[in-house]
Amino acid sequence: MRRARILAGTGLALALGFCGTSAWTYAQARADDGLAYGRERDAALADGRRALAVLTTIDASTRQRAAGSVRDWRGVSTGPLREELGATAARAGASARGTVTEAAVTALDTRSGTAKLIATVRVETTPAGTGKPAVDRKRLEAVLARTGEDVWKVKALSAVPVQGEAVPVQGESEESAR
Amino acid sequence: MRPTWPTRGAGTEQEPADEDAGAQGPEEGHDAGPGDGLADSGAEHGRSPGARLRRAVAAGAATVLVLGGCGFLRAAHELRSDESARNRALTDTEATSRVAGDVGSALARIFSYTPDGTAAAERSARTALDGKAARQYTALFDRVRQDLTAQRVTLSTRAVRTGVVELDGDRARLLVFLDQTSRRGDDAATTAAAQLTVTARLEDDRWRIVDIKAR
Numbered sequence: 001m002r003r004a005r006i007l008a009g010t011g012l013a014l015a016l017g018f019c020g021t022s023a024w025t026y027a028q029a030r031a032d033d034g035l036a037y038g039r040e041r042d043a044a045l046a047d048g049r050r051a052l053a054v055l056t057t058i059d060a061s062t063r064q065r066a067a068g069s070v071r072d073w074r075g076v077s078t079g080p081l082r083e084e085l086g087a088t089a090a091r092a093g094a095s096a097r098g099t100v101t102e103a104a105v106t107a108l109d110t111r112s113g114t115a116k117l118i119a120t121v122r123v124e125t126t127p128a129g130t131g132k133p134a135v136d137r138k139r140l141e142a143v144l145a146r147t148g149e150d151v152w153k154v155k156a157l158s159a160v161p162v163q164g165e166a167v168p169v170q171g172e173s174e175e176s177a178r
Numbered sequence: 179m180r181p182t183w184p185t186r187g188a189g190t191e192q193e194p195a196d197e198d199a200g201a202q203g204p205e206e207g208h209d210a211g212p213g214d215g216l217a218d219s220g221a222e223h224g225r226s227p228g229a230r231l232r233r234a235v236a237a238g239a240a241t242v243l244v245l246g247g248c249g250f251l252r253a254a255h256e257l258r259s260d261e262s263a264r265n266r267a268l269t270d271t272e273a274t275s276r277v278a279g280d281v282g283s284a285l286a287r288i289f290s291y292t293p294d295g296t297a298a299a300e301r302s303a304r305t306a307l308d309g310k311a312a313r314q315y316t317a318l319f320d321r322v323r324q325d326l327t328a329q330r331v332t333l334s335t336r337a338v339r340t341g342v343v344e345l346d347g348d349r350a351r352l353l354v355f356l357d358q359t360s361r362r363g364d365d366a367a368t369t370a371a372a373q374l375t376v377t378a379r380l381e382d383d384r385w386r387i388v389d390i391k392a393r
Binding site for chain 1: 233239244247254257258263265342352355371373
């Protein structure tokens with residue numbers, strides 16, 4: 001009887017020890033700075049990609065729809081860009097649909113909640129009426145800020161300019177790059 | 179009915195205890211040493227329901243603790259091995275800037291040449307490229323080499339932005355923005371933009387480009 005009780009006690013103590021160690025391991029992983037940083041980077045990348053797709057898209061087939069697109073823009077932007085976009089007058093006209101083909105986070109500060117992102121976007125522009133769509137490829141750089149509700153939004157957006165005095169020749173560069 | 183309750187209750191209470199002792203007596207005898215078998219079963223007899231309950235609680239608690247421990251271990255393992263944990267882009271600053279620098283300068287070297295020859299660019303390409311990228315590059319140069327010298331084309335390439343999308347041990351995927359300035363003979367120079375997704379592999383402590391895709 002005593003032996004059984006000692007066995008049971010030892011078993012319980014072992015189980016408790018095992019559970020405690022595992023919980024501690026989990027807490028360590030949870031609090032690991034490197035892991036948290038990686039998760040934050042992926043969150044910024046995912047939110048940034050989604051935001052850039054929205055910001056390069058406008059459905060301006062009617063005035064109402066254009067106003068809806070502008071509302072979407074305001075939903076994914078923050079700070080100065082948001083104010084700038086809010087002042088945009090919604091008009092019917094050419095529509096555009098942007099798709100982010102590739103994106104990378106180039107800088108991330110989790111403490112201040114800011115990130116930089118570069119992305120290539122394929123924009124399909126359809127003129128008003130029955131115009132044929134034209135495809136354009138853009139390279140963009142965006143500054144993201146983490147907002148209160150833990151979502152990354154675009155604070156500034158610009159095209160990465162070609163640093164040369166001449167006009168870019170798209171076809172030639174693509175050929176030589178391959 | 180009423181008066182029978184207490185007696186019946188006492189009877190049912192007594193019965194299982196008796197059965198219990200009968201069933202457990204021999205078991206205890208096997209478990210415990212031969213000497214104290216009798217005394218033990220006597221003690222068991224007195225507090226059998228309590229002991230059983232206690233034993234069940236202990237077994238239940240141990241099971242819950244072990245299961246909980248397994249759950250924590252599993253969750254910790256998932257945290258450490260999921261996609262964002264394996265990707266070392268930016269989390270490993272040194273490795274990130276190294277692969278970005280290596281790939282950026284390699285692209286600049288292999289896509290820069292003068293009319294006097296593409297030999298230097300092609301030599302760089304042999305050390306910096308591998309696999310599919312090397313085959314693509316050779317095919318391209320075999321096609322344009324004659325024209326390049328005939329038309330006296332100068333090309334200089336600079337990487338203006340480099341971003342590491344993925345970095346997992348010895349493999350990396352990068353997004354590179356290039357500015358390419360070309361000049362044909364005595365014409366004015368033109369600068370064009372190129373965007374590439376580059377896959378690189380770490381071999382002998384050196385990053386080599388294995389695939390290039392225009393974006």
